[in-house]
Amino acid sequence: MNLFDxxxxxxxxxxxxxxxxxxxxxxSLAFFAVAWRLWLRQLPSEARREAxxxxxxxxxxxxxxxxxxxxxxLWAHWFNMGCIVLFIGVFLQRYLSQVxxxxxxxxxxxxxxxxxxxxTLRRIGGLGLNDSEFYLGPAICLIFxxxxxxxxxxxxxxxxxxxxxxxxxxxxxxxxDRGLCAVWPAGTxxxxxxxxxxxxxxxxxxxxxxCHERSGRYHGLLTSDTVMEQDRRR
Numbered sequence: 001m002n003l004f005d006x007x008x009x010x011x012x013x014x015x016x017x018x019x020x021x022x023x024x025x026x027x028s029l030a031f032f033a034v035a036w037r038l039w040l041r042q043l044p045s046e047a048r049r050e051a052x053x054x055x056x057x058x059x060x061x062x063x064x065x066x067x068x069x070x071x072x073x074l075w076a077h078w079f080n081m082g083c084i085v086l087f088i089g090v091f092l093q094r095y096l097s098q099v100x101x102x103x104x105x106x107x108x109x110x111x112x113x114x115x116x117x118x119x120t121l122r123r124i125g126g127l128g129l130n131d132s133e134f135y136l137g138p139a140i141c142l143i144f145x146x147x148x149x150x151x152x153x154x155x156x157x158x159x160x161x162x163x164x165x166x167x168x169x170x171x172x173x174x175x176x177d178r179g180l181c182a183v184w185p186a187g188t189x190x191x192x193x194x195x196x197x198x199x200x201x202x203x204x205x206x207x208x209x210x211c212h213e214r215s216g217r218y219h220g221l222l223t224s225d226t227v228m229e230q231d232r233r234r
Contacts (some may be wrong), residue, residue, distance in 0.1 A: 003075040009131065011059065011177055011187025012070050024069040027193035031062030034201045046215040050094060054087075061087045061200075065193065085115065086139050088093055091203060093147060099156060099210030110120040114141045129175040139167050149206065155213035159206030161200050170195035170223035 013020050035058035038051045055113035064083030068076040092111050096102045102110070124133065146164035151159040173177040174192035181187060 003197055004189065005074045006072050007074060007077055008072065009178075011181040011185055011188045014185075016072065018070060019074060021069045023190040024193065025066060027190035028062055028065040028069055030194050031058050031065060031200070034197045037226065038182070038201065038204055043208055044212050044215075047212040049069065050098065050211045051204055051208045053094070054207065055088045057090050058200060058204075059076050072139050081149045087200075089115065092141065094168055095210070097206060099168035099214060100145075100148065100151060102158060110141075114138065129171070130178050132171055132175045135171055135174075139171060142167055142199075149210070153213055156206045156210035159202050163202035163206060164222065166195060166202065167199045222234075 003061055006013075008014070010021065010024060011020075013106050017067055019025070019179055035055040038058070040057040040202075041048075041051055061083045064076075064080035068080040091110055092114060096106075114137045117140065121133035129136075142160070142164045146157070146160040149160040153160075170192055173188050173195060177187040177189045177192075
């Protein structure tokens with residue numbers, strides 16, 4: 001295939017025009033909005049470093065999504081997938097190393113295993129998920145992290161549980177896209193962007209809260225009020 005071939009894989013894409021997916025393009029901005037919110041969030045130093053690191057990664061992910069939905073070309077599709085894999089890998093590495101505190105060998109095995117499961121399911125296909133099989137790996141991983149947080153991390157658990165609960169909803173919405181083209185030409189992919197951006201925000205907040213808890217300076221659920229209280233104590 002030519003790198004500049006146009007991929008019409010979403011309901012909204014009916015031609016090869018640059019602005020052929022306006023809703024998908026505009027909803028891609030949700031990743032930038034979430035990244036900006038994380039960057040500006042008033043958090044303790046340990047949590048702020050992780051939140052800002054992942055905010056940068058969210059900006060990269062948003063760029064990939066924006067380029068693909070503007071052009072719908074094969075090169076942009078691969079760039080977008082690369083950005084998604086990079087974000088997932090970095091997030092999992094940070095959570096496992098900074099919150100779970102796994103050994104480097106276990107960490108690498110978990111990251112590789114999660115990506116392998118996702119890619120294997122994508123290649124098998126046929127699950128009626130509209131090419132969403134790849135995301136089953138990250139979804140399973142998020143559920144395991146949420147279960148771990150319930151037992152081991154008071155600070156991280158509420159965020160990770162919320163992310164794990166919302167992700168299947170987002171995945172279901174993504175899977176419905178092409179099946180509804182006849183009755184809903186705009187499709188549902190733009191809703192996937194909005195919901196998955198919310199999932200990523202919750203996940204990063206879970207990472208930040210877990211890092212703060214591990215620092216030994218944790219004094220309750222990480223909110224703006226607790227941050228201001230800790231600043232007054234300092």
